[in-house]
Amino acid sequence: MDSIIFHADMDAFFVSVEELFDPSLKGKAVVVGGSPDQRGVVSAASYEARKFGVHSALPLVTAKQLCPHAVFLPGRHDKYVQYSRKVERIFQRFTPSVEMVSIDEAYLDFTGSGRLHGHPLPLAHRLRGEIEHQTGLSVSIGISRTKLVSKVASDLAKPRGILSVLPGHEAALLAPLRVGKLPGIGKVTEKRLHDLGVTTVGQLASLGPRILNDLFGQWGESLHRKSQGLNTAHFDFHEEPKSISNEHTFVHDTCDAEEVHATLAHLVERTAHRLRDHQMFASTITLKLRDLDFQTITRAVSLEEPTQLDCEILDSIFQLLKKSWDGKLKIRLLGVALSGLGYGPLQEHLFQRESREKRTRLYEAADKIRGKFGFDSISSARAVK
Numbered sequence: 001m002d003s004i005i006f007h008a009d010m011d012a013f014f015v016s017v018e019e020l021f022d023p024s025l026k027g028k029a030v031v032v033g034g035s036p037d038q039r040g041v042v043s044a045a046s047y048e049a050r051k052f053g054v055h056s057a058l059p060l061v062t063a064k065q066l067c068p069h070a071v072f073l074p075g076r077h078d079k080y081v082q083y084s085r086k087v088e089r090i091f092q093r094f095t096p097s098v099e100m101v102s103i104d105e106a107y108l109d110f111t112g113s114g115r116l117h118g119h120p121l122p123l124a125h126r127l128r129g130e131i132e133h134q135t136g137l138s139v140s141i142g143i144s145r146t147k148l149v150s151k152v153a154s155d156l157a158k159p160r161g162i163l164s165v166l167p168g169h170e171a172a173l174l175a176p177l178r179v180g181k182l183p184g185i186g187k188v189t190e191k192r193l194h195d196l197g198v199t200t201v202g203q204l205a206s207l208g209p210r211i212l213n214d215l216f217g218q219w220g221e222s223l224h225r226k227s228q229g230l231n232t233a234h235f236d237f238h239e240e241p242k243s244i245s246n247e248h249t250f251v252h253d254t255c256d257a258e259e260v261h262a263t264l265a266h267l268v269e270r271t272a273h274r275l276r277d278h279q280m281f282a283s284t285i286t287l288k289l290r291d292l293d294f295q296t297i298t299r300a301v302s303l304e305e306p307t308q309l310d311c312e313i314l315d316s317i318f319q320l321l322k323k324s325w326d327g328k329l330k331i332r333l334l335g336v337a338l339s340g341l342g343y344g345p346l347q348e349h350l351f352q353r354e355s356r357e358k359r360t361r362l363y364e365a366a367d368k369i370r371g372k373f374g375f376d377s378i379s380s381a382r383a384v385k
Contacts, residue, residue, distance in 0.1 A: 002167050006108040007142040007150035011159040013104035014044035016137050017083050029070040036064035124162045149229045170229025175202030182226045192343040201227050217279040245337035246270045253292040253330035265383035267336040272310045280341045281306035287320040288335030297324050309359050
């Protein structure tokens with residue numbers, strides 16, 4: 001039995017709710033988020049404002065420059081929550097299988113409900129009509145066998161549209177789209193694909209799983225399945241991360257330098273292992289330290305050259321520790337975070353290349369052992385306590 005997944009996405013939700021309370025806003029360029037002289041960002045924009053390049057997360061001052069005639073509103077979150085709950089209750093009258101993924105979008109599973117609801121397309125029309133009748137809001141709906149394709153379809157159907165993708169036609173729908181349209185592909189991955197000459201989903205699919213695995217590690221399988229419109233539920237833990245971090249809370253607060261250094265070495269091994277698992281490099285290293293009084297110190301350093309090597313990350317962490325800890329204050333928690341992530345290619349000094357290649361081979365060998373026998377099957381002497 002084929003799955004039947006709806007992705008329902010409310011159209012310009014915050015703006016649409018504002019229009020219910022002030023109908024004069026309809027047809028105007030409206031920006032929700034605050035005054036343009038504030039330092040905030042856009043929460044939502046009407047389709048009229050979007051035509052001028054205004055979008056969510058854009059600084060309000062920039063939105064004003066792009067669309068000077070727009071109406072700027074502070075927003076009323078309590079009202080948005082109220083209407084979101086109204087919409088959710090309507091969803092639940094149609095199916096008990098509802099997954100609200102944000103305040104204005106949800107997945108609805110209608111698998112096996114043919115006898116009750118009939119064909120999916122008329123059902124979507126009834127659902128959209130019920131939402132409009134009960135709330136005055138409009139919704140776009142995508143229908144397919146997978147969450148990924150349904151989400152893409154609802155986006156293509158906006159505003160107030162319905163797009164149903166028949167089984168077996170998923171790859172054809174996705175092929176001409178730019179790769180950034182696929183959920184889970186961020187700007188870093190999109191740029192790397194562009195550098196490889198891959199701009200469309202069809203070009204991504206043509207690379208095949210083997211090449212994608214070579215380029216992106218374990219996430220390559222997820223990328224290949226995305227390009228085909230297949231279910232990626234078991235692979236999406238390898239989605240492109242914005243940062244990678246690990247923390248450790250001590251059972252007893254400690255000022256034992258040996259224990260502190262060993263713990264940091266272990267945290268670095270874990271974060272660097274995950275970094276290489278994504279085949280990424282980090283340009284910012286962050287140390288987090290919390291003392292017995294729950295005071296938290298966070299220090300970071302930006303590297304001249306991004307790295308994925310344990311030794312280079314650990315050296316930076318120890319330098320940050322030296323600036324943050326006097327060796328006497330008892331520590332409750334330690335954390336290591338890697339950010340500023342990217343995919344290379346790594347630009348490095350010639351005299352460093354040979355040394356780095358040897359270290360890279362060493363860590364890759366350790367990663368293979370961990371992949372076969374578990375993470376704790378091998379560790380550096382520094383991390384042993």
